[in-house]
Amino acid sequence: MEPEKDVQTASQWVEQNPDAENLKHTLPEEDELHGFQTDLEHLPAGYYRSSFFLGTMFAVGFGLCAAVGGFGLAAPALALINSEIGPDPNINWVSFVYTLTLSIALLLVGRLSDLFGRRWFMIGGTCLALIGCIVSAVAQSVPTLIGGIALIGLGAGAQQSFSFVSNELVPMKYRFMINGWIYLWCFPTGGFGAAVSKAFILYTPKGWRTCFYLLIALNVTSGILYFFFYYPPTFGMKHRIRTKAQMIKMFDYVGAFLFVSGLIVFEIGLLWGGGVYSWRSAHVLAPLLVGVAILIAFVLWELYAPLQEPILPMKLFKNPHYVAAIVLLGLGASVYYAMAIIWPQMVAVLFTDDGGANMRAGWLNAIPGFAIVIGQASAGALSAQIGKARFQCMTVLSIGGAFLAATAYSEPSTLVGSACLMALSSLFIGWNEAVCLTNAGIEIEDQQEIGTAVGMAGSMRSAISTVASSVYVVVLTNRLGETIPAEVPAAVVAAGLPASSVVAFLTGFTTGDFSKVPGLTPKILAVGTAAYKLASAHAYSTVFLTSIAFTGIAIIISFWAPNVDHKLTVEVATTLHEKAGTIVGESKPGMGNASV
The missing domain is CATH 1.20.1250.20 (MFS general substrate transporter like domains)
Structure with a gap:
């Protein structure tokens, strides 16, 4: 085995290569020349x-x-x-x-x-x-x-x-x-x-x-x-x-502080919006605006401050293929995080009669996560053999996005179809995630910065997932606030429930206790439950249609996804x-x- 080559500093390299003296001013002031x-x-x-x-x-x-x-x-x-x-x-x-x-x-x-x-x-x-x-x-x-x-x-x-x-x-x-x-x-x-x-x-x-x-x-x-x-x-x-x-x-302490504080403040505002507080309230607008301002300051600091070891080397973002890979990674992962919240609620309301308390609901809830892992593992096994990673991303995002949007057809009677659509959409989007995560580590100039590059990809993945999850939850909450009052009261009143009992009846779906609803009969309860499920299905339908915005953007960005076939060599970054x-x-x- 050949001895490991010594790592040189830029100045040492110039000293050993006199003809390159005129290039000295172009060399980075780094500790080592990496490879x-x-x-x-x-x-x-x-x-x-x-x-x-x-x-x-x-x-x-x-x-x-x-x-x-x-x-x-x-x-x-x-x-x-x-x-x-x-x-x-x-x-x-x-x-x-x-x-x-x-x-x-x-x-x-x-x-x-x-x-x-x-x-x-x-x-x-x-x-x-x-x-x-x-x-x-x-x-x-x-x-x-x-x-x-x-x-x-x-x-x-x-x-x-x-x-x-x-x-x-x-x-x-x-x-x-x-x-x-x-x-x-x-x-x-x-x-x-x-x-x-x-x-x-x-x-x-x-x-x-x-x-x-x-x-x-x-x-x-x-x-x-x-x-x-x-x-x-x-x-x-x-x-x-x-x-x-x-x-x-x-070390770049200022940059680290700006990144951490900006992300925390922005995401707190995002998570408060539409749930704990109204989107128009100061509790939401203030952290959103302050968070954005801090993150802008972070970018400017990283770009213009005289830093020897920036927390995030901005040269990474000069590579459009790397940027495409990390954005696609986040958009794909948002499906998993969002569906881990939305799909179990949907199963509990639409496809079970006990609020999802049985083991059957547990298996149904596992569908998105199971399918995504299948897609990720399959991509790992086959992606390099198939090659042309860009076209893989374009294909799986288009198919997965279409299946996810098609899940909007779901109603209480469509369990099998809805489960199949959820599984297929998750599988294809999981494939995209695996390809993009690997590409994020390949599509960089210096493999000694793979931790920074993939770490940024992971941060982008989680941040985009948080944004997407918040959007889906807000859309669902707002739509439920519209569809249930619009559809359920009319159905139960027509079935014979006194109008004065409607509020108590709707409250029963939250508490699970209908015993104190005046004038309620088994027939009215059956009619009201069916109406509640159908109204909820209409709200969930909007959530899946909303996904088109995220997958549509992902499909467009996939045209800039990297093809890395020529970089799949026998070189090893570290041992x-x-x-x-x-x-x-x-x-x-x-x-x-x-x-x-």
């Missing part, structure tokens, strides 16, 4: 079968399973959780705070681990998520649960960074494949998350709290595996000249190392070429 560290042929034999590599991949898998479960297991059970430790009007924040904190953490983890090394960020993130799961498991109030989920979301910023943690360790040509394998870990808590959550509620003594006991076990397992097997390049290996003290001094600093397996005798 790929090695390639498949120069890795030790058995490198990809070593305990270090396999242990790292299993650490990533268990961590992702836990991170996805932080949202996928809790979101379907919000109504039950609220009835037990509430009621609290802020219960939807249990879901929203996850995507909010995740969007903040992903960029910070990506950038900081690029600069300082990844090992302790992955271990620390897992520990933070573990603490969040413990807090959530013992929560006795909704605010406490929201705090626990916030910690889980922050920790998930490291755990959902699987794309750059795993991708930088394998040859470029296998990045789609390794992501496909890791996506399989989403099945237990993402794909089947709603069913698992329902089973815990129905069949375990601790009910919904068992979800967090499972996540505790997953986080402990992942943390142990990271600790013993994950040894990526250290700070000293990344930087031959700079010290940690110098890097800490040069795992023994504690002494040598590449795994390098010091063992009889080493030949690596195999995958």
Whole structure:
């Protein structure tokens, strides 16, 4: 095996190449001239079968399973959780705070681990998520649960960074494949998350709290595996000249503050709008406007401030293919996060008679998550072989968007058709997400910035998902406020219910108790229930038609999605190392070429 080439600073390179002196002023003032560290042929034999590599991949898998479960297991059970430790009007924040904190953490983890090394960020993130799961498991109030989920979301910023943690360790040509394998870990808590959550509620003594006991076990397992097997390049290996003290001094604290504060303030206004407060209220407008102003200041700071280590190198956005990939990633992922909230409500109202309390509802609720994971894993296995990623995105977004919009035809009698449309739309949009996430790490000039690039992609994914989820929830809430008063009272009054009992009757659908409704008979209840379901179906129809705006934009942007076939080489961005600093397996005798 050839010795690893020394990493040069820009000034050293010029000194060794006198003819390039006239180019000195064009070279970046960087610590190192980065490039790929090695390639498949120069890795030790058995490198990809070593305990270090396999242990790292299993650490990533268990961590992702836990991170996805932080949202996928809790979101379907919000109504039950609220009835037990509430009621609290802020219960939807249990879901929203996850995507909010995740969007903040992903960029910070990506950038900081690029600069300082990844090992302790992955271990620390897992520990933070573990603490969040413990807090959530013992929560006795909704605010406490929201705090626990916030910690889980922050920790998930490291755990959902699987794309750059795993991708930088394998040859470029296998990045789609390794992501496909890791996506399989989403099945237990993402794909089947709603069913698992329902089973815990129905069949375990601790009910919904068992979800967090499972996540505790997953986080402990992942943390142990990271600790013993994950040894990526250290700070000293990344930087031959700079010290940690110098890097800490040069870090972009102002940019980090502007990014975090701007995103938090903006998304708080977004999540308050139409729910807790009116969209026209100062409680909503003020944080929205202030948040936008802070984010604009963040962009200007990153563009014009004399920064040595910006939190977000703006050169990334000079590449339209990268920008297209991360926007498409967010638009695709918004379907999962939005449907994890909308679809279970739809199942409970339209397709069950007990408010979705039975196990059958749990399996129905799992349809979007299960189908999305199928699409993600399939893309990982087949995308590189098919090639032409741009046309893949254009095709799957068009098909998936059409199926999602067609779900607007749903009525109480269309369970099978609605479930099939939801599954097909989620599958194709999941395919798009897997392709775009991998492309976000491939379509960059410097692979030593893959954490920053993919971290920004993840932050964009969560931010867009939060916006889309808010839009869908607001549309549904507003439409229910129109369709139910317009359709249900007339139906029950025509069936014989006194007009003075209409308010009490409608309240019964919220409380589940119709015993105190004067003049109510079984026949009137049956007529009113049917009218309520049909009126709700009309409201859900509007939500699915609204999705056309998001998928339509995605289809247009997909024309700029990257084709990366020519970049799928055998080059490897980084390697795992023994504690002494040598590449795994390098010091063992009889080493030949690596195999995958």
